[in-house]
Amino acid sequence: MTASHTSCNCFVVASGPVGQILACPDCGTIHIALPQVSLRLSPDRFRDLSITVAKAQHLLDEARAQLAEKQAGTRPLH
Numbered sequence: 001m002t003a004s005h006t007s008c009n010c011f012v013v014a015s016g017p018v019g020q021i022l023a024c025p026d027c028g029t030i031h032i033a034l035p036q037v038s039l040r041l042s043p044d045r046f047r048d049l050s051i052t053v054a055k056a057q058h059l060l061d062e063a064r065a066q067l068a069e070k071q072a073g074t075r076p077l078h
């Protein structure tokens with residue numbers, strides 16, 4: 001929210017099982033709406049958050065794959 005308006009008039013950019021990403025065309029604020037929490041970020045901060053979340057997801061996926069490989073390697077053959 002900026003001095004230019006008192007409340008954002010957002011549109012839904014994306015929606016999924018955990019919540020929605022909305023954008024205000026007037027001030028450019030990105031709103032992350034989850035069931036219990038809502039975040040309002042500038043487009044640049046939202047991009048930074050998206051990159052950080054993507055990095056974390058990539059590392060978690062790698063760790064999950066390594067764990068699966070390790071568990072597969074310790075299983076008896078029969």
Ligand SMILES: [Zn+2]
Nearest residue numbers: 008024026027
């Ligand atoms: Zn706004």
